[in-house]
Amino acid sequence: MSEIVLEARDISRSFMISQGFMRAKRPLHAVNGVNLKLHRGEVLALVGESGCGKTTLAKMLLGLLPPSAGSLELDGKPLASLSHLEVARIVQPIFQDPYSSLNPRKSIGSIITLPLQVQGDKDPASWRQRAEEIMELVGLPRRVYNNFPSQLSGGQRQRVAIARALINRPRVVICDEPTSALDVSVQSQILNLLQDLRQELGLTYLMISHNLAVVEHMATRIAVMYLGRIVEEGEAEAVYNSPRHPYTEALLGSVLTPDPSLGVPDTHLGAAYPNPLDMPSGCSFHPRCAKMMPQCAQQAPRPIPTESGHVECSLYKENEAKMRMTS
Amino acid sequence: MSDKILEVQDLTIDIPTPSGTLHAVQKVSIHVDRGETLCIVGESGCGKSLTSLAIMDLLPRKATRTATRLEIAGESVFDIGERRMSDIRGNRMSMIFQEPMTSLNPAYTIGDQLSEALRRHKKVSRGEARDRAVFLLEKVGITAAASRLGQYPHQLSGGLRQRVMIAMALMCGPDLIIADEPTTALDVTIQAQILHLLAELQREFNMGLILITHDLGVVARIADRVAVMYAGQIVETGTAEQIFKAPAHPYTRGLLACIPIPGQTERGAHLGAIPGIVPSLVGRMPGCHFASRCPEVRDSCNSAPIPQFQGAEPGRSVRCLLADEAAVRQPAQEGAA
Ligand SMILES: Nc1ncnc2c1ncn2[C@@H]1O[C@H](COP(=O)(O)OP(=O)(O)OP(=O)(O)O)[C@@H](O)[C@H]1O
Ligand SMILES: Nc1ncnc2c1ncn2[C@@H]1O[C@H](COP(=O)(O)OP(=O)(O)O)[C@@H](O)[C@H]1O
Ligand code: SF4
Ligand code: SF4
Ligand SMILES: [Mg+2]
Ligand SMILES: [Mg+2]
Numbered sequence: 001m002s003e004i005v006l007e008a009r010d011i012s013r014s015f016m017i018s019q020g021f022m023r024a025k026r027p028l029h030a031v032n033g034v035n036l037k038l039h040r041g042e043v044l045a046l047v048g049e050s051g052c053g054k055t056t057l058a059k060m061l062l063g064l065l066p067p068s069a070g071s072l073e074l075d076g077k078p079l080a081s082l083s084h085l086e087v088a089r090i091v092q093p094i095f096q097d098p099y100s101s102l103n104p105r106k107s108i109g110s111i112i113t114l115p116l117q118v119q120g121d122k123d124p125a126s127w128r129q130r131a132e133e134i135m136e137l138v139g140l141p142r143r144v145y146n147n148f149p150s151q152l153s154g155g156q157r158q159r160v161a162i163a164r165a166l167i168n169r170p171r172v173v174i175c176d177e178p179t180s181a182l183d184v185s186v187q188s189q190i191l192n193l194l195q196d197l198r199q200e201l202g203l204t205y206l207m208i209s210h211n212l213a214v215v216e217h218m219a220t221r222i223a224v225m226y227l228g229r230i231v232e233e234g235e236a237e238a239v240y241n242s243p244r245h246p247y248t249e250a251l252l253g254s255v256l257t258p259d260p261s262l263g264v265p266d267t268h269l270g271a272a273y274p275n276p277l278d279m280p281s282g283c284s285f286h287p288r289c290a291k292m293m294p295q296c297a298q299q300a301p302r303p304i305p306t307e308s309g310h311v312e313c314s315l316y317k318e319n320e321a322k323m324r325m326t327s
Numbered sequence: 328m329s330d331k332i333l334e335v336q337d338l339t340i341d342i343p344t345p346s347g348t349l350h351a352v353q354k355v356s357i358h359v360d361r362g363e364t365l366c367i368v369g370e371s372g373c374g375k376s377l378t379s380l381a382i383m384d385l386l387p388r389k390a391t392r393t394a395t396r397l398e399i400a401g402e403s404v405f406d407i408g409e410r411r412m413s414d415i416r417g418n419r420m421s422m423i424f425q426e427p428m429t430s431l432n433p434a435y436t437i438g439d440q441l442s443e444a445l446r447r448h449k450k451v452s453r454g455e456a457r458d459r460a461v462f463l464l465e466k467v468g469i470t471a472a473a474s475r476l477g478q479y480p481h482q483l484s485g486g487l488r489q490r491v492m493i494a495m496a497l498m499c500g501p502d503l504i505i506a507d508e509p510t511t512a513l514d515v516t517i518q519a520q521i522l523h524l525l526a527e528l529q530r531e532f533n534m535g536l537i538l539i540t541h542d543l544g545v546v547a548r549i550a551d552r553v554a555v556m557y558a559g560q561i562v563e564t565g566t567a568e569q570i571f572k573a574p575a576h577p578y579t580r581g582l583l584a585c586i587p588i589p590g591q592t593e594r595g596a597h598l599g600a601i602p603g604i605v606p607s608l609v610g611r612m613p614g615c616h617f618a619s620r621c622p623e624v625r626d627s628c629n630s631a632p633i634p635q636f637q638g639a640e641p642g643r644s645v646r647c648l649l650a651d652e653a654a655v656r657q658p659a660q661e662g663a664a
Binding site: 049192259268271 | 329485523549571586588597
């Protein structure tokens with residue numbers, strides 16, 4: 001397998017949450033012991049319900065939020081030993097909302113060249129030209145160089161965010177919901193662009209998305225997150241064709257493909273929505289799990305290797321998960 | 328009594344703006360029968376929400392609404408007084424919004440809000456209202472419903488709040504529910520649960536349902552009939568089967584090509600695209616609203632307004648000159664969805 005560009009070893013992050021006046025603060029375990037390897041050239045999709053810890057994990061991988069425990073390696077070096085600028089040269093984010101992530105008072109040109117300025121680039125005379133090159137690459141007309149974000153469409157703003165992320169030629173791009181605020185006709189253009197850029201620039205993506213059809217289209221690997229842990233991870237094809245974890249099954253079963261001969265599926269998940277401040281005992285998915293067994297409420301499952309990754313569910317035993325479950 | 332619970336003809340909504348009149352909704356005609364689901368689908372800004380707000384009589388003050396017909400359960404909205412209208416709105420129609428927090432009052436308990444929704448329109452005792460609230464909370468899949476009555480909206484997750492909204496919409500036993508992007512803010516698993524629930528309740532109570540969405544997957548799975556909107560107009564109508572198996576308008580076809588379909592679209596391959604942007608609705612466009620982005624545009628598309636051509640099957644219509652050329656059809660007087 002190709003080289004590992006980014007690796008997380010057992011990282012966690014909790015936040016202290018106040019419960020109201022005169023009540024003790026309690027820890028909220030947003031990310032809880034995550035192991036993750038990002039290989040050069042792959043598209044790893046991170047999926048899971050709102051609040052399960054995806055953005056918190058992404059912020060740690062970007063060096064924007066220190067883990068409360070565990071370690072990170074970027075390009076084989078401990079992330080903690082690198083400066084912000086060094087990290088930013090290798091990993092860059094593209095965030096969800098193209099409306100709020102761009103400073104409305106800055107021109108498009110200065111937004112796109114800001115990373116060069118921040119990095120103390122020694123050749124300001126070349127900035128305009130480099131900005132125009134990257135604008136062409138992401139499909140932005142040169143004439144918008146002096147415009148402001150409010151004068152651009154949603155899709156164009158997302159292209160600005162992509163240009164800004166790419167101007168320093170990072171190796172890894174972390175996209176948090178890059179298209180969820182966009183109309184489908186614009187979403188498809190941005191997805192096509194991300195695919196082209198990946199090939200042209202040899203980029204590696206970590207892509208966070210709620211849209212599982214988009215994930216299936218883009219990803220080479222998939223990591224499924226539930227209440228702060230990665231409960232299943234593997235090659236996209238394997239995870240899609242034979243999901244192991246009951247939560248992965250429910251997620252994939254919820255995808256509404258545009259097939260009018262089918263109705264709305266029943267997820268069998270119930271309404272016991274997860275609360276990260278009040279983690280269930282044992283397997284944290286057990287209150288919603290259709291395949292729950294008696295021991296699940298007490299015993300937290302261990303990660304079990306599968307043919308291309310791992311699954312964390314007591315239905316599987318060491319050496320058995322490599323075979324397809326039939327149940 | 329007829330099965331038709333909503334009939335709207337030539338609904339037009341104008342909004343004054345500093346740069347001129349914004350023609351947000353232009354001659355939109357729809358109807359819904361009891362037990363039927365109509366999906367209105369289109370991208371942001373095409374006029375979906377304003378259409379539903381106009382039916383509910385909840386338009387912003389500055390907007391002007393005209394229509395040649397607007398009937399709810401056979402009664403014309405134009406013939407009845409304001410009081411009667413608010414009666415009908417409360418009793419016969421309910422609306423579910425995208426963000427439940429905008430329609431739930433954070434200062435009141437769930438129980439109070441559910442009861443109030445009923446007692447505002449019907450003479451019932453507190454106890455009766457409470458019983459109905461518990462009954463409906465259970466119906467929408469909320470466990471320990473009685474204990475939820477004392478909770479405040481912010482104490483519930485997004486999925487639970489949307490379930491409460493659905494219960495609230497059902498309190499008066501409406502004939503018609505209009506749901507505007509009811510699951511857009513929710514996780515996919517919860518979206519599937521909420522839609523499943525809506526479809527079940529609709530069948531059980533034999534209500535009409537208008538579901539507004541930009542998500543073609545949702546449309547395909549839940550709609551009986553579909554109206555595709557673009558830039559203030561309905562551009563295609565048909566059954567879900569017709570729209571997805573034989574889309575006739577270039578815009579509908581373009582939309583379908585844009586979305587990756589698991590098991591169908593080649594993984595990683597380029598998706599279809601609709602180049603360009605939605606035209607401004609300020610001022611009048613001479614011809615087809617889609618002309619600036621249409622891959623099949625020709626000169627005649629830009630010269631005169633494009634009528635809604637009626638298809639061979641009832642309820643099928645397309646606002647495109649190609650449809651006319653394909654099967655020399657009569658322009659319809661009224662292209663009702
Ligand atoms: N700065 C913070 N302070 C306190 N709690 C936080 C903070 N950031 C995140 N959390 C909590 O941590 C959990 C994980 O949040 P996170 O934003 O990572 O979720 P997510 O998976 O990205 O969700 P979404 O899909 O909604 O974007 C949530 O319960 C959230 O409320
Ligand atoms: N209160 C308002 N004032 C001015 N323009 C509005 C208002 N509400 C909606 N519009 C405009 O009317 C058009 C249709 O809006 P809307 O019905 O909300 O679209 P949709 O729900 O399909 O996204 C858009 O161009 C929108 O900007
Ligand atoms: S460990 Fe038990 S409760 Fe958890 S996912 Fe597996 S079967 Fe379900
Ligand atoms: S009328 Fe002309 S421009 Fe409009 S959709 Fe049909 S072919 Fe395209
Ligand atoms: Mg997030
Ligand atoms: Mg809307």
